Amino acid sequence: MEPNYIIEEGQFLEYAIMILEGTVRMFKISPGGREITLYRIHSGECCPLMTSSILGEAEYEASACVETTGLVLAIPAEIFRDWTDRYKTFRRFIFKSFAKRIVIMSNLLDSIHFKSIRGRISEFLIQMAEQAGHSDTISITHDSMSSELGTAREVISRTLKVLEKEDIIKLSRGKITITNRAVLESFIEL
Template sequence: MILAEHLARIITIFPSLTDISEQDWNQDGIKVIEMVPNYIIEEGHFLEHVVLILDGTVRMYKISTSGREITMYRIQSGECCPLMTSSILGESEYEATACVETAGSVLIIPSVIFREWVDRYRNFRQFIFKSFAQRIVVMSNLLDSVNFKSIRGRISEFLIHMTEKNGNTDTLYITHDSLSVELGTAREVISRTLKGLEKEEIIKLKRGKITITNRGALQRYIEFN
């Protein structure tokens, strides 16, 4: 049973759950648990629960047959994974791998109860469908980037986006290995491209750190690559 203090916090983070009845909240299996860093849900599983993020970060990614990873998107506070919800609604295998990046807490809803709530509660159903729509846009942009942009343009876009997200700082703390995982390409390609950008005096490289020195040049690579 969800305790009152948890419920108030859940409703604040997920207003779409406001209409859920007290009786429905008291069903067995609904609980709040702590996420452990590096915990993984692997692709191909039939899921028994939906996970709604209260705080913390989970990275969603795909692994190729050769073992190479590409980050699809991340889910954070107030979000759920649409691939997870679609898997449960469609009673099909989970089509991605999820890894806890930042510790936090999550609301766990058994799949049977989740399907009942989607059928019964309009606001919650709209929240789930809106999550689908938002991630479709994200995935469309990712496919566009992978298929039509040069690696230089993709790296430039990633650096601009992440430094803006971190408060318009010019420095991003990330390794070449991590960047290759984010963009789904070989580490050697990443390192070669970054060294080329450094020669052009667009960035500066140090171990585990990239500093932008010419943001305008990076922006032009996004626009014309």
């Protein structure tokens, strides 16, 4: 399924989008075309980058695409700014969203700069397995993993092949099966 882009980096936003149902993935694209997922916005959330863009009357600093279709509330930017000024509980909601995403972004930067690719892949696979109901088989492509982890597809493929050779995972088209969870978990760097 081709992603449905709703916002591209550099746009001036006319509406604040509140996600009522569904999931939107926020990401950046490097000048060389590599993609990295920053975070996801789920039901009941709003994007702090969108908020800062609207409140600061500046260009949007990322791109967004719909991952799971749903329902949104589109609030005109002028009204959004007014609500932020006028309503304390709305402003608190916005700042809680900022705080939550700052932690996520900080963890992403730590991961990229301070953890090995083997550790990052291991942590990602364990998280994906838990999200899939503790299944040992994860449906994902090497290309999708490279976007999630912010590295080249070739680096992902090479590292996965080493893990397969060590009998820790098994690779098949569009799927990865964890065959030795304990060893995979031992690679996770805290």
